Amino acid sequence: MDNIILDKINRFTRRKLTEDEVYVFSVILCDNDIDRDCERFSDGALQSLKERFVGRTGIFDHDTAAANQNARIFDTELVTDDSRTAADGKPYKYLRAMAYMVRTEENKNLIAEIDGGIKKEVSISCSAAKRICSVCGSDKAVTSCNHVKGRKYGGKLCHTILDDITDAYEWSFVAVPAQVNAGVTKKYTESDTVKAQGEDISAADDELRRDIRRLAYFAGGRSAADIASLSAASLTTKQLIALRRSFEEQCGRGRAEVQLAPDNKEADPTEGFSMR
Structure with a gap:
């Protein structure tokens, strides 16, 4: 050295x-x-x-x-x-x-x-x-x-x-x-809109759910990520954005x-x- x-x-x-x-x-x-x-x-x-x-x-x-x-x-x-x-x-x-x-x-x-x-x-x-x-x-x-x-x-x-x-x-x-805590999380605001229709809307929602799972993992580990995934499965786009924001506030914007x-x-x- x-x-x-x-x-x-x-x-x-x-x-x-x-x-x-x-x-x-x-x-x-x-x-x-x-x-x-x-x-x-x-x-x-x-x-x-x-x-x-x-x-x-x-x-x-x-x-x-x-x-x-x-x-x-x-x-x-x-x-x-x-x-x-x-x-x-x-x-x-x-x-x-x-x-x-x-x-x-x-x-x-x-x-x-x-x-x-x-x-x-x-x-x-x-x-x-x-x-x-x-x-x-x-x-x-x-x-x-x-x-x-x-x-x-x-x-x-x-x-x-x-x-x-x-x-x-x-x-x-x-x-x-390369598991649930991998990936760059996105910042969403009230002004965000999802312009895509049909299957594009579904793809956008899936991306939101992946972000929620990552943030939940970072906030509370694998068990928190599993619970967040279950909670997010049936939410609308607006609800997903709100849930994602709550986890973002826990982890730091x-x-x-x-x-x-x-x-x-x-x-x-x-x-x-x-x-x-």
């Missing part, structure tokens, strides 16, 4: 730590690929996240209790991989972070699990003010449109582009990425959950990376 790395780490410490006292590892936080929820970060969003995640703490399962802190990011790098492209055909880019932990008797098993590939998947929590439709350019944080994520229009997959990052909260080790599997670049990024 060179002195440059130690200097970057010691910006966050009360006393200067030595090489023997710290454990350093890297994680990939997010990228510009279209995920399984048909969403992706813009290049500007990745650049903003690069700057905002320096100094952010690492925890488990988004449990923000102070005792749950286990690592901290001390450096970030935005990488362009010229050997591959994202699903939309653009050059593949990802945000890599360097994190450190202080070696203690209590975390030696965690370090062994990281080295052994057991603790691998991570999820980030951030705020994206803009959620842009890839087909028409509408900002879904402000209004709605007729285009449904996951469908093709003119041969191109409709997805949501996440832009204008306003904050980065934390990053977590998670047991199962604009909060976004993002998950990915960080190190296996040979794997399909939409499998471990669920929004991610």
